[in-house]
Amino acid sequence: MTEVRTVTVAGERPYDVVIGRHLLGEIAPLLGTGVRRVLVVHPAALATTADTVLEDLRAAGYEAFGAEVPDAEAAKTAQVAAFLWGVLGQADFTRSDAIVAVGGGATTDLAGFVAATWLRGIQVVQVPTTVLAMVDAAVGGKTGINTAEGKNLVGAFHPPAGVLCDLAALSSMAPFDFVAGLAEIVKAGFIADERILELVEANVALLRDPAAAAGSDVLLELVERAVVVKADVVGQDLREADLREILNYGHTFGHAVEQVERYQWRHGAAVSVGMVYVAELARLAGRLSDDVVARHRAVLTALGLPTTYRGDRWEQLLSAMRRDKKSRGDLLRFVVLEGVGRPVRLEGPDPTLLVAAYAEIAEGAVRSSAISL
Ligand SMILES: NC(=O)c1ccc[n+]([C@@H]2O[C@H](COP(=O)([O-])OP(=O)(O)OC[C@H]3O[C@@H](n4cnc5c(N)ncnc54)[C@H](O)[C@@H]3O)[C@@H](O)[C@H]2O)c1
Numbered sequence: 001m002t003e004v005r006t007v008t009v010a011g012e013r014p015y016d017v018v019i020g021r022h023l024l025g026e027i028a029p030l031l032g033t034g035v036r037r038v039l040v041v042h043p044a045a046l047a048t049t050a051d052t053v054l055e056d057l058r059a060a061g062y063e064a065f066g067a068e069v070p071d072a073e074a075a076k077t078a079q080v081a082a083f084l085w086g087v088l089g090q091a092d093f094t095r096s097d098a099i100v101a102v103g104g105g106a107t108t109d110l111a112g113f114v115a116a117t118w119l120r121g122i123q124v125v126q127v128p129t130t131v132l133a134m135v136d137a138a139v140g141g142k143t144g145i146n147t148a149e150g151k152n153l154v155g156a157f158h159p160p161a162g163v164l165c166d167l168a169a170l171s172s173m174a175p176f177d178f179v180a181g182l183a184e185i186v187k188a189g190f191i192a193d194e195r196i197l198e199l200v201e202a203n204v205a206l207l208r209d210p211a212a213a214a215g216s217d218v219l220l221e222l223v224e225r226a227v228v229v230k231a232d233v234v235g236q237d238l239r240e241a242d243l244r245e246i247l248n249y250g251h252t253f254g255h256a257v258e259q260v261e262r263y264q265w266r267h268g269a270a271v272s273v274g275m276v277y278v279a280e281l282a283r284l285a286g287r288l289s290d291d292v293v294a295r296h297r298a299v300l301t302a303l304g305l306p307t308t309y310r311g312d313r314w315e316q317l318l319s320a321m322r323r324d325k326k327s328r329g330d331l332l333r334f335v336v337l338e339g340v341g342r343p344v345r346l347e348g349p350d351p352t353l354l355v356a357a358y359a360e361i362a363e364g365a366v367r368s369s370a371i372s373l
């Protein structure tokens with residue numbers, strides 16, 4: 001029998017993250033009682049999976065509708081959210097009805113946001129189909145869309161009713177999309193669970209092959225461990241009053257890269273560079289050792305993820321970073337490490353340090369940390 005792991009997320013309404021293989025038939029139990037209509041939101045790439053989900057839900061007695069949304073980041077717009085509000089309105093969705101999201105993090109962020117806002121909040125069950133969405137986006141109730149000014153600038157905290165992680169779905173992923181998702185697993189390792197880093201470091205070849213990884217015990221353990229890290233944090237601080245900020249490690253710079261690149265970079269790839277940037281910032285601020293910075297570069301490079309960025313975009317990056325949600329007024333705030341598993345905040349760093357850290361990751365630049373090696 002396929003092994004199933006369940007992680008419960010604490011909160012006002014606790015919910016389960018179920019991790020296993022070939023689990024698609026298990027959506028109905030997560031919907032709870034009283035639901036009659038269900039909208040299944042998915043991109044074209046997941047149309048076949050969504051059809052299976054629709055058939056299962058109809059067979060279980062639900063009135064189930066499908067709604068196809070644009071792929072990836074193009075889904076996270078006010079226009080697409082308005083399209084879904086229209087679909088819900090036309091089909092008379094009430095507060096006892098529900099949304100099921102089938103797709104990567106862009107789909108789960110969008111569908112979660114629409115669920116949070118329709119009638120001021122209906123249930124959403126998340127069925128993440130990328131490794132990134134399984135370990136991060138679908139868990140924790142952060143939902144949102146982008147605006148022209150930046151990433152995730154409009155959103156709501158709206159925890160799901162349940163999350164179903166079917167690792168079998170990952171075998172069809174493009175290799176780079178798969179490893180991009182591993183960046184968030186590596187993030188969980190650096191902020192909270194060193195065993196994650198050890199497992200990744202020992203299994204790089206396997207993890208660069210989505211089909212092989214999808215069937216492995218290593219991936220099951222990595223997904224479970226990363227979900228445990230996320231569940232532990234969001235269970236204590238859903239609304240990001242303080243602790244939850246640690247999940248934003250690497251995101252201040254990473255989100256800025258995504259915006260400057262007009263979302264042509266995958267989120268995980270941008271977070272990969274963002275983690276190296278902030279590791280360098282912490283080193284330059286005297287907080288982090290050379291070894292841990294080198295470990296960032298080594299593990300991310302081994303996975304095939306980027307650790308450098310073009311060197312001629314500082315003004316645009318800085319302006320995007322000012323709109324980061326951790327900023328307070330003119331104060332830029334970063335999550336930095338003082339060691340593996342020891343995240344702290346660095347508030348209002350000297351601007352010369354910000355530029356110096358950029359020089360350390362800029363393509364073509366000679367790194368001072370490289371010189372000292
Ligand atoms: N809410 C949160 O806490 C949170 C956390 C992390 C990331 N995010 C957000 O998640 C998004 C990134 O998510 P992502 O990396 O999953 O990207 P994504 O949703 O853009 O998916 C990446 C690509 O993979 C394809 N895909 C999805 N499942 C597939 C499958 N099983 N087989 C083949 N192809 C498949 C998609 O169609 C897409 O082209 C970003 O918008 C990011 O901001 C949110």
Ligand SMILES: O=C(O)C(=O)C[C@@H](O)[C@H](O)[C@H](O)COP(=O)(O)O
Pocket residue numbers: 136140142151152184240244245247248251325
């Ligand atoms: O769950 C969180 O909190 C995170 O910060 C997780 C991040 O990986 C994720 O990308 C999140 O969407 C970023 O949130 P934002 O508030 O910086 O937009």
Ligand SMILES: [Zn+2]
Pocket residue numbers: 136184251267271
């Ligand atoms: Zn992220």
